[in-house]
Amino acid sequence: FRYIKGSAHLISSSEIELETDSGTEKVNAENIIIATGSRPRKIPSITIDEDIIMTSDGISSLEEFPETLVILGAGVIGCEFATIFSNFGKTKVHIISKEDRILPFEDPDLAKVIEANLEANGVLIHHESKLDKMEITNGGVEYVLEHPNGEKEVFHAEKALVSVGRVPNIENTGLHEIGMELSESGHIIDNDTQTSISNIYAAGDITADIALVNVGELEGRHAVEKIYGKPKRSVIYENISTIMFLNPEVAGVGMNEQQAQKAELDYRVASYDFRCIPRAIAMRNTQGFFKILVTDDDQMKVLGLRAVGEHASSAIQAVALLIATNKGIEELSELIHPHPSIIEGIQECIRMLLGKSIYKPYIFQEYLQYKRFRDGQYID
Numbered sequence: 094f095r096y097i098k099g100s101a102h103l104i105s106s107s108e109i110e111l112e113t114d115s116g117t118e119k120v121n122a123e124n125i126i127i128a129t130g131s132r133p134r135k136i137p138s139i140t141i142d143e144d145i146i147m148t149s150d151g152i153s154s155l156e157e158f159p160e161t162l163v164i165l166g167a168g169v170i171g172c173e174f175a176t177i178f179s180n181f182g183k184t185k186v187h188i189i190s191k192e193d194r195i196l197p198f199e200d201p202d203l204a205k206v207i208e209a210n211l212e213a214n215g216v217l218i219h220h221e222s223k224l225d226k227m228e229i230t231n232g233g234v235e236y237v238l239e240h241p242n243g244e245k246e247v248f249h250a251e252k253a254l255v256s257v258g259r260v261p262n263i264e265n266t267g268l269h270e271i272g273m274e275l276s277e278s279g280h281i282i283d284n285d286t287q288t289s290i291s292n293i294y295a296a297g298d299i300t301a302d303i304a305l306v307n308v309g310e311l312e313g314r315h316a317v318e319k320i321y322g323k324p325k326r327s328v329i330y331e332n333i334s335t336i337m338f339l340n341p342e343v344a345g346v347g348m349n350e351q352q353a354q355k356a357e358l359d360y361r362v363a364s365y366d367f368r369c370i371p372r373a374i375a376m377r378n379t380q381g382f383f384k385i386l387v388t389d390d391d392q393m394k395v396l397g398l399r400a401v402g403e404h405a406s407s408a409i410q411a412v413a414l415l416i417a418t419n420k421g422i423e424e425l426s427e428l429i430h431p432h433p434s435i436i437e438g439i440q441e442c443i444r445m446l447l448g449k450s451i452y453k454p455y456i457f458q459e460y461l462q463y464k465r466f467r468d469g470q471y472i473d
Contacts, residue, residue, distance in 0.1 A: 103267035106290045124292050124320045127281065128313060129266060131259040131298035136165075138226075139255060145229050146253045149174070158183035159251040163236060165224060166256035167195035172207060173338050174254055179214040180340065186216045187250060189238065193221050199399070200350045202364070203343065206380065206401055210340045227253060261299045276301050285327045286316040294319065303333055332416035336406040341381050344406040346413040347397030348386060350466070359389035359467040360396055363445040365438045366460035367402045369452060372433035378403045383438045385412065385422075387446055389467055392421045404435040412439065422446060 097120075099113035109125070111118045133148035135141055143151030149170055162178055164171045167190035178184040188195065188211070195211070195218060196204040212218065219238055225245055227236040234253040239245050261279050268275065274282045274289035280301035286294045294316035297309030311328060318324040337343040353360050364384040367373040373381070381402020387393040398412040411425055426443045430436055444450035445463050454461040465472050 100265070102265050103271050106271055106292060124294070126294045126296060126313065126316050126320075127266070127268075127288075127299055128296045128309070129262040129299050130309075131261050131304060133255070134258040134260045136255060136257065139165075140229060141255060142229065145232070145234060145251075146227065146255065148255055152252075152254050155252075161185045161187070161250040162252045162254060163187040163189065163227075163234060163248065163250040164254045164256055165189045165227065166254075166258075167192065167197070167218070168256065168258070169196070169337050171254070171256035172196060172211070174256065175211055175216055176214075176339050179211060179216050186211075187248065188216060188218045189222055189224055189236075190218060190220055191223060198351070199343075199345075200384075202382070202384070203349075203399055203401055206341070206382075207339050207343070210380075214340070227255075259298065259304060263299070286312050286319060303330060305333065305335065308333055329417055332413040334406070334409055334413050341378075341402045342405045344400045344409050345398065346409050347395065347416050349397055349399055350386065353386055353396055354466065354469075357469075358396065359465075360386050361389050361393065361446055361465050362386050362463070363442040363454075364462045365442045365445070365452075367435075367438065369441070369457070369460050370433075370435060370438045372435050372437070373403065375433060376403060381405065383408070383442050385439065385442045385446065387422055389465055393423075393446060394419060394421050398439070400439075402435070408436045408439060411436070 097111055097113060099111050101109050101111045104110050107121055107123065109120045109122065111120060133150055139146060141148060152174065158181060162184050164175055164186065167188050171188060172195055175186045175188055179186045194201065194204045195208050208218065221241045223239040225237040225239045227234065234250045235247065237245055237247050263279050271290065276282055281288055281295040281299050283295045283300050286296060288295050296312035296316050298304045300312065302308060315324055315328050332346055334346045335344065350362060362384060364382050367381040368379040373379045384399045386396040388396060395412055395415045398409055400408050415425060422443045426440065426447055426449065430440045441450050441452060445454065445461065452461055454463045
């Protein structure tokens with residue numbers, strides 16, 4: 094094993110040129126794994142100095158809480174930092190969202206809970222607002238928003254965070270020169286971690302797959318297994334668990350309703366409010382819900398789960414296993430869940446889908462929901 098610190102680029106499919114403090118060196122390799130990661134996306138019209146206008150790389154270096162912070166972007170990273178700074182109570186936070194709600198890739202019921210808590214914490218959310226200009230002025234930030242009615246308004250903040258996604262690190266890697274197949278966004282196009290060049294593999298954010306730490310680790314391990322042996326199966330992305338550090342905590346696996354509808358799937362969905370879960374009641378923390386999607390057939394295979402609330406990330410793995418094994422929900426309904434526990438809410442969701450729950454959605458309409466989506470619309 095040899096560790097080399099420096100920069101590198103590919104000369105061919107089996108040769109790498111390294112630039113180190115001691116000079117230039119060429120290394121030959123029978124197999125190569127590319128894991129150069131990603132970096133925050135920048136907007137050409139905005140000068141980012143990582144001091145006043147920052148990305149997620151620079152904001153972690155702050156030594157003092159700013160009095161005001163404007164966040165451009167209402168996705169996961171933007172909302173997580175809004176949660177962090179507003180929770181400390183020392184910073185007035187503004188969020189700029191070009192959509193009519195935050196977290197636009199998630200279902201409205203989930204986003205509504207997070208948005209209400211942010212606003213209750215003093216966060217100002219600029220909905221459906223287009224950023225016209227953002228610049229450093231007099232040691233602070235001045236930004237101009239264009240509202241849906243066409244009017245423009247000027248705002249000021251001490252600091253700004255630009256949170257508009259991430260881009261793959263492909264510059265000076267030699268990928269173009271050796272003929273690597275890339276997507277329009279610059280990500281490596283791979284087939285189960287193997288790239289268009291058979292002896293080169295890719296893992297992590299450099300690929301067009303899910304950009305998460307746990308996914309990158311999984312892909313890295315899988316690539317090594319493919320090089321030195323034959324893995325038992327391909328990487329499964331459908332059951333990747335995610336977590337969002339918001340208030341309350343959000344966790345998910347598989348599809349949400351938006352994704353199922355975009356895929357033109359028929360499905361059944363049941364949601365169960367934390368106000369009906371004994372453990373949540375005992376903890377005096379009843380904000381949240383579980384929501385499970387299953388196929389609209391007799392098998393009722395799990396399509397996805399969203400969990401919002403205390404212990405959300407600890408409650409989803411059983412459902413992730415069902416998705417990975419392509420199983421229906423019957424098996425999970427027969428398990429004896431610990432009592433009192435948060436995961437009893439998942440069990441009741443499943444019982445509702447099977448028509449076995451003692452809690453009836455038509456009675457507890459505020460807390461429980463059961464719906465079917467077929468042919469592009471909800472049906473009774």
